[in-house]
Amino acid sequence: MFKFEHPYFLFSLFSIVILIILHLIRKKKIKIVYFSTIYFLKKSHKKISRKLKIKQFLLFLFRLIILTALIFLISKTFWIKTGDVITNIADKSSYIVLDNRYTMLRKNSDTTDFEIAKEKIIKFFQNNPNKNYFFYKDELHLITSKEQLESFLDKTDIQYPPYLGNYFNFTKNISKYPKMDGVFVTNIVSETPPENIKLHLIAHKETKNAYLMNLYIKQIDSQIYQVETDVNSEGNSFDTTISLIKDNKKVANKILNLTPNQKQRVTFRFKGDSGKYELQLGDDDLLEDNRMLFSLEKNSLLKIVIINGGMNPIPYLDESFYLMNAIDSSPFRHYWSVTVKNEIEKDIYNSYDLFIFIDSSFPTIYQKELENIISMKKPIFISVGNSTDIEQFNQFWSPYIQWRNLKDENSKNSFKYISMISSEHPIVQKIPFIKSELIEYPIFKYLNFTTEQNITPIISMNDGTPLFVEKIVNGSKWLIFSSTLSRAWGDFPLSTHFAPLIQESILYLLSDKLKKREPYFYTYGEIHKLFPDKILKPDWYKLPNNKNGAYNTQYLFSQFLGKDRKIENSTENTQFLEGEERVYLKNWLILLLFLVLFLEHVVDLKRYFRN
Amino acid sequence: MDYLKEIETILKRTSPHILSALSSQTDDFFGKQPSKKIGQGVEFNHYSQYTEGENVKNIDWKVFGRLEKLFIKKFERDSNERFLFLFDTSKSMLFKGNNSVYSKLEYSFISAGVLTYYLLQSQHPTAYQFSNYFTGYQGERKDFSFFIEQFEKQNIHSALNWSFQENIHKKGRKTVLIFSDFFDDIDFLVSKIKKLSEQHSFHFFHVLDSSEIDLAEKDLTKYIDLESGEEIITDPSEIYKIYKEEIETHIKQLKTSILSSGFHYHQFLTNHKIEENLTSLLK
Known part of the structure; x- marks a missing residue:
């Protein structure tokens, strides 16, 4: 029985009725000629009147056939061929393709579609012995024996992604074998296959299929994460849901309206607590293609924030330039990330492990934030800056640190330089100081600490003035550098000693944290800028110093895919068929059309060639 | 139609030399x-x-x-030789094909007019016989306009008027020129005048339109008979071959019948120029 892909075009068949009516009432305009005598016309007409009637009838019939064939062609007429479809392949070389998508693991009784498909392929091979067969796995393999075929089938397993990829993409890949027939053994099809592919459906049903492709995880700020995925739909239009599941508990849900062959990006934003996450599509056929798994580890990074007291918050400029280059060039740089802030935001103290204050004369309105940091016992690194206002500085840091005055040495002869280094402090123990070199990098501006403070000098200058000191405040370690970390107050940042000093200082301040960390979590050179929403990218990007930066969030989902998948039986009432194939009448209809057009012209040929 | 003007135009298309040659040839031919x-x-x-x-x-x-x-x-x-023009003014003579300038009747009139001009130049007594009217013999050059006026006066009547026989018997030898499409029973016609052929000379001018031989239409056409009003719907593409055979057989039979009776036969196709037809005729 014929079926139609576009049955509504069949309404055009009414035009045939019109054609018949027109033919019967002969509304056709007939030319009238007044002739001298119709005696000879009548005589001639009488001789061929029977032939004329037949001709008229044939022409009418041909036009009916042409019109009907056209309507059937537009309606895409086909018929369903059932039975062992794949045995009807043309007598030439064929390649066999076994669908190894997860959907093939759907069970019918105790047997999966995948197992059924393998049996079918062997049966097909045995039933059609006089052909050349190729088995498609990544490329075509010539099959010469049943044993060889079984061996290939044994090696073929369900995998993600399947080596076929998407069925439709696969058909593009095999376009290099256009002259061969393909036997595609699958259990679900949502699109008409190319003409040189014979489908062997071992299970067929109304297709409502969607699957997930790609997963992008972005960290919006210290706590908020964004996850994106692409929902690809096949088959009919339908509504479904996509859920964000954390530790088997649904935390967010979205309703999707899917139309055939559509790609739709879905975004979830969530507070990034550690745990195992899953994106899952619901209510469709292929549950196993519908899951995307990923994981987040809490505090997977050591985070350093650089708080710039000056008005310029841009990293790698002014006071932060030498500091950040020192951090970047650290052999341990993968341990941390750096954020530059010109003000301390509320609610984020807990996410940072180390606070570096540069150019540190802050207005007292931030006093409360400072106290919060101190109350959390976070380590702090402080350096003064060239715009430091001594009064404002003392006011802000009071009562933890106090400076007496600003020393400004303009005479070259009285330049200070580092000469006294504490041999016991762990920061300087690993740094091979070369005193002769240190003289070349004088410090000509610095602040004097007040004597009453309980400070431990690590580095002092040649006149004994402490330059770099440690102070324990509320049980946490503070390191204080009493000159600038830029060349504004001295040349020390140009020294080869500078970067190791900064790096060792940070290691020292974070040493307690580092002991707890696993080397598994790593990233490097990552910068949280001021407007992270606008600049975060999941891809690699260039740092201002032209080095490659990388994203700090782990794409752990890739490690979960294919491991933790659970294959569930389809609970829907699936109709299993032995084999089904759509046979389109397109070619036959076109042939018929041309044949009838040709015949029509042959019958009416005299009209064209009379003269 | 202004027959005088049409005839003058045709006369002008020939040079004076050809005119005199035509005139003498006309004599040779008719006399x-x-x-x-x-x-x-x-x-x-x-x-x-x-x-x-x-x-x-x-x-x-x-x-x-x-x-x-x-x-x-x-x-x-011999100024006594008389010429009698006999015209078929039946309705079928009104047919004019798409490629023709004149209807068959107009073509006959103009052709006869040209010949009449030359005859009157030689002062031959000439007469016209229409279906219901006989002009009587006139032999003066000035009578030319009289004859032309007769064309314009003619109405369409039935077929040939056979009363011309009476006019032939009078006053000695005559040359009779009959202009018709001869769609009538030609054997009847020939039998009627056969007895006269020994004493008189007869010329049959078979005036036809080429569309009557090669049907011009291609699609289904309703043909209406100009004379009887009868109709037929037919496909010219289908019947033209048989039709052509029929009409050509008819023409052939007509010609054989005329020639075998000792008469002269001339076919005038109206899509040809009149002077060409006349010239070829006179040769």
Whole structure:
């Protein structure tokens, strides 16, 4: 029985009725000629009147056939061929393709579609012995024996992604074998296959299929994460849901309206607590293609924030330039990330492990934030800056640190330089100081600490003035550098000693944290800028110093895919068929059309060639 | 239609030389060969010395034997030879194909008008017989306009009027020129005039439109008979071959019948120029 892909075009068949009516009432305009005598016309007409009637009838019939064939062609007429479809392949070389998508693991009784498909392929091979067969796995393999075929089938397993990829993409890949027939053994099809592919459906049903492709995880700020995925739909239009599941508990849900062959990006934003996450599509056929798994580890990074007291918050400029280059060039740089802030935001103290204050004369309105940091016992690194206002500085840091005055040495002869280094402090123990070199990098501006403070000098200058000191405040370690970390107050940042000093200082301040960390979590050179929403990218990007930066969030989902998948039986009432194939009448209809057009012209040929 | 103007146009298309040649040829054609016998149409008048270009047939070889000089016998035309034009004014003569300028009747009138002009120039008594009207013989040049006026006066009537036989019997030998499409029973016609052929000369001008031979239409056409009003719907593409065979057979039979009775047959196709038809006729 014929079926139609576009049955509504069949309404055009009414035009045939019109054609018949027109033919019967002969509304056709007939030319009238007044002739001298119709005696000879009548005589001639009488001789061929029977032939004329037949001709008229044939022409009418041909036009009916042409019109009907056209309507059937537009309606895409086909018929369903059932039975062992794949045995009807043309007598030439064929390649066999076994669908190894997860959907093939759907069970019918105790047997999966995948197992059924393998049996079918062997049966097909045995039933059609006089052909050349190729088995498609990544490329075509010539099959010469049943044993060889079984061996290939044994090696073929369900995998993600399947080596076929998407069925439709696969058909593009095999376009290099256009002259061969393909036997595609699958259990679900949502699109008409190319003409040189014979489908062997071992299970067929109304297709409502969607699957997930790609997963992008972005960290919006210290706590908020964004996850994106692409929902690809096949088959009919339908509504479904996509859920964000954390530790088997649904935390967010979205309703999707899917139309055939559509790609739709879905975004979830969530507070990034550690745990195992899953994106899952619901209510469709292929549950196993519908899951995307990923994981987040809490505090997977050591985070350093650089708080710039000056008005310029841009990293790698002014006071932060030498500091950040020192951090970047650290052999341990993968341990941390750096954020530059010109003000301390509320609610984020807990996410940072180390606070570096540069150019540190802050207005007292931030006093409360400072106290919060101190109350959390976070380590702090402080350096003064060239715009430091001594009064404002003392006011802000009071009562933890106090400076007496600003020393400004303009005479070259009285330049200070580092000469006294504490041999016991762990920061300087690993740094091979070369005193002769240190003289070349004088410090000509610095602040004097007040004597009453309980400070431990690590580095002092040649006149004994402490330059770099440690102070324990509320049980946490503070390191204080009493000159600038830029060349504004001295040349020390140009020294080869500078970067190791900064790096060792940070290691020292974070040493307690580092002991707890696993080397598994790593990233490097990552910068949280001021407007992270606008600049975060999941891809690699260039740092201002032209080095490659990388994203700090782990794409752990890739490690979960294919491991933790659970294959569930389809609970829907699936109709299993032995084999089904759509046979389109397109070619036959076109042939018929041309044949009838040709015949029509042959019958009416005299009209064209009379003269 | 302004027949005078049409005839004048055709006369102008020929040079004076051709006019005189046409005139003499017309004489040769319509009249019999010159004869020395008195009362046989052409009478001997005088001799004149032969000049180059003159017809050698008229050289008197006996005189040449005696005098060794070439002399031409000059004859005087028998002004008593009469010409009768007979016109078929039936409705079928009104047919005009798409490629023709004139209807068959118009074509016949103009052709006859041209011939009449030349005849009157030679002062031959000439008469027209229409279906219901006989003009009587007129032989003066001034009578030309009288004849032309008759064309314009004619209404369409039935077929040929056979009463012309009475007009033939009167007053000696006549040349009869019949213009018709001869779609009537030709055997009947021939049998009627056969007895007259010994004494008189008959010329049948078969006037046809080429569309009557090769059907011009291609698609389904309703043909209406101009005379009877009968209709037929047919496909010319289908029947044209058989039709052509039929019409050609008819023409052939007609021609055979006319010629075998000792008459002259001339086919005039209306899509040809009148002067071409006349010229070819006179040759």
